[in-house]
Amino acid sequence: MTFERFVRPSNVFLCFFGVVLFAIAVTARQRATPVYDPATVVTVSGTVETVEQHQCSLGWEGYPARASWLGTHVMLRTDYGVLDAHLGPSLFLKQHDLIPLKGDELEVTGSKFAGDLPVILIAKELKKGRRLLELRDRTGQPLWQD
Numbered sequence: 001m002t003f004e005r006f007v008r009p010s011n012v013f014l015c016f017f018g019v020v021l022f023a024i025a026v027t028a029r030q031r032a033t034p035v036y037d038p039a040t041v042v043t044v045s046g047t048v049e050t051v052e053q054h055q056c057s058l059g060w061e062g063y064p065a066r067a068s069w070l071g072t073h074v075m076l077r078t079d080y081g082v083l084d085a086h087l088g089p090s091l092f093l094k095q096h097d098l099i100p101l102k103g104d105e106l107e108v109t110g111s112k113f114a115g116d117l118p119v120i121l122i123a124k125e126l127k128k129g130r131r132l133l134e135l136r137d138r139t140g141q142p143l144w145q146d
Helices: 009-030 090-095
Strands: 041-055 070-078 081-089 105-113 119-128 131-134
Touching: 041 081, 041 119, 070 090, 070 105, 081 090, 081 105
Parallel strands: 081 119
Antiparallel strands: 041 070, 041 105, 070 081, 105 119, 119 131
């Protein structure tokens, strides 16, 4: 095969297309779903700015992209900025009578993921006033049943 034969427009396009697909795959992997990492655990205190409830399975590997339960997430204003704290299933919080509301002061311990802004915190414990709720064990495994 001669060089001129190899450098046909269709071959150049296929090579370019392959490079683009590779770049997309690398970018997707870099923006992968955050997982709970015991090495990144922090404790933060702050004020709840918003409370959101939607389907989510952030926090552990091997879980489907969408969970079958409704999750509670709070945007928490701290001394370090605003964090997106992923707490866990709304039903689990309700069963333990610990539902965060806008304006609440919370202390959240969890695994910090700073891949995007705002920083994501996958909660292990939630403290509201004198109430403490364990959401995950020390390895990050959820304490609720799916």
